[in-house]
Amino acid sequence: MKLINIRKQFPILNQEIYGHPLVYLDNAASTQKPLQVIESLQQYYEQDNANVHRGVHTLSSRATDAYEGARKKVANFLNAKTEKEVTFTRGTTSSINLVASSYARAVCNEGDEIVISAMEHHSNLLPWQQVAKATKAKLKYIPLQNDGTFSIGDVEKTITDHTKIVAISHVSNVLGIANPVKQIAAIAHKHGAIIIVDGAQSVPHMKVDVQDLNCDFYAFSGHKMCGPTGIGVLYGKKQLLEQMEPIEFGGEMINHVDLYDASWKELPWKFEGGTPIIAGAIGLGTAIDFLKAIGLDTIEKHDKQLTSYAVERMKQIEDVRMYGPDDGRFGLVTFNLGKVHPHDLATVLDTYGIAIRAGHHCCQPLMLHFEASATARASFYLYNTEEDVDRFILALEKTKEFFKK
Template sequence: MNAREIRELFPILRQEINGHPLVYLDSAASSQKPQSVIETVKHYYEWDNANVHRGVHTLGSRATDAYEGSREKVARFINAANTEEIIFTRGSTTALNLVASSYARSVCQEGDEIVISKMEHHSNLIPWQQAAKATGATLKYIPLQPDGTIRLEDAEQTITSRTKVVSVVYASNVLGVINPIKEITAIAHRNGAVMVVDGAQSTPHLKVDVRDLDCDFYAFSGHKMCGPTGIGVLYGKKALLEKMEPIEFGGEMIDFVDWQDSTWKDLPYKFEGGTPIIAAAVGLGAAIDFLEDIGLDEIDRHEKQLAAYAYDRLSEINDVTIYGPREGRVGLVTFNIGDIHPHDVATVLDTEGIAIRAGHHCCQPLMRWLEVSSTARASFYLYNTEEDVDRLVSSLLKTKEFFGHAIG
């Protein structure tokens, strides 16, 4: 199935925006949803809607089967050892905060180190800032090369025997860089640290095997991989999750409650207090089915080809600065055009029916490292084509002309 055929499976992409066929180039922020996912969520609400785990009636049993069936799909999708290692969360942000608040604050103390990189999304930066402040640990950063990549030599020098936690994004939402997570994990483990991976931008696009990576925690979101909003996953090695305390308390996660004390359920339920995100979890399971039917290797190949094409086409435009390397990137290109503000670029493109993202992309420290305040970003997914890139380039030339720049 080619990209044009896949595009037809996404009803939202059939519309026109401002009189032009929609070209959606903002999948790094949130992907669109295929009809199969929409129908799965609709079917749940129409036929199976009930709370899970507690009821013995038919609807409750069907809802529980669908919810836990999705957990099994997630475990298989990332090759976790078992479903006990799969915690459903609201998204990557919640998952990373759980590790920082529960695990890091229990093991770190003054004199210890937490290591992240300079390309991290705020979701994988602020939780570690707060953990460092709460424990007295030092927050350190793996430096970046001029092209935005990480050298393993720099990781070796930054991670030391005092490091307790290393947390690095698998794929940057700005630079597009795919980081050598397996190798960084090995460095972390040699120094006695645990490895946390922000997989928000990698899981939708690359085949992920957490056991091959050997990471200790891995977080990702459903809405970036054709699934519903409001659902995410924290994978954690069972031995570590068992030692961690929950940070949310209430119904569903308890085993026994007395007047002065309580005990918790076994994994994974001790981290899923309250009514779970049932419909979204069921939708995530449908999204995994969809992506596996297409094939993650095929998605990866298509996106890398599209990103390289976009990189080359944008490079033909005078005054365009592209951030990150041409090779070894996921399907996005972040750029600026001369002194035109990215928000102005995005506004003009919207009049042409083209949706891109403009701003700091929740990476303000990285923007300062790039010496810019904001950038424009075109991000691609399995439903995009080279024609979409051609329309982007054509509209960028119109944007330059509109703002009085010479056409390159």
């Protein structure tokens, strides 16, 4: 499948906002859904709607096959050793919290260290704050450079033999740059620590091979990669997942229950108590099929080229300040326009049919680093075009003139 005419696969893009064709540039927050994903959800609810694992009737068997088939697709997509290393969750946030609440609280003690960076999304910061408070472990931050990035040298200085956990984003949702997680994983392992990677912004834009990265845990969300909302994935090395205790208890995650004790099912079902997110998992599996048909290499090349084009066009507008390094952005650019508040900017752009994000992007420590209370963010995906960027630039210029009056 080629990217030419790919927009036709996304029904939501065929509409006008305030009389202008929609230009959707808020993909880092959530991507739109192709017809294949929408139809897979419809098919499940119209033809196969039943609970999984529990029934012997035809509908339950079909639903179970589709649900577990989606797990196999995820395992193949990530190059996991086995589908048992794939746990379905509600999203990246739930995945990270599962590791923090089950693994980290069990292994961290007073004097241990948890290493993160100030560029992390709050979902990969707040759980570690809570673990540190509960276990009296020390939360350590890798120092940031002026542009918001960090050096591998500073990583080596920050991680020590006292470090138990390193939690880092693969791609920053503010800077759009990829961190060297393979190198960071090697450093962490040299000191006996494990590494969990926030892959929410990376999985949609590049091939991810968890065995090559040698990460211990990897978390991402379906809705940022053309899948449904409410479904996410936690990849974990089998030996680590096996030593973890579940944090939610109830139906489907048990092996045996008596009046005073219970035992748990094997991986991955011990972490999936209750009725799982069946339709979401099936939709995610369809989204993976869709992305693989296009090719992740093709998507990465397109997103990088389009972002570079946008950056070059934005450099031509006086008073635009962009945050982060000049090169290497994966699908987004974060910026401010003079003294115009980002929320005002986003509101005016919306009147031209341009959808962007404004605020602190769940990265308040990084905003503090840049001495900015808020920023605007334009983020691109496989269905965006240079024409979208040109319309965005034209709207920016008109907005600038509007606030000069």
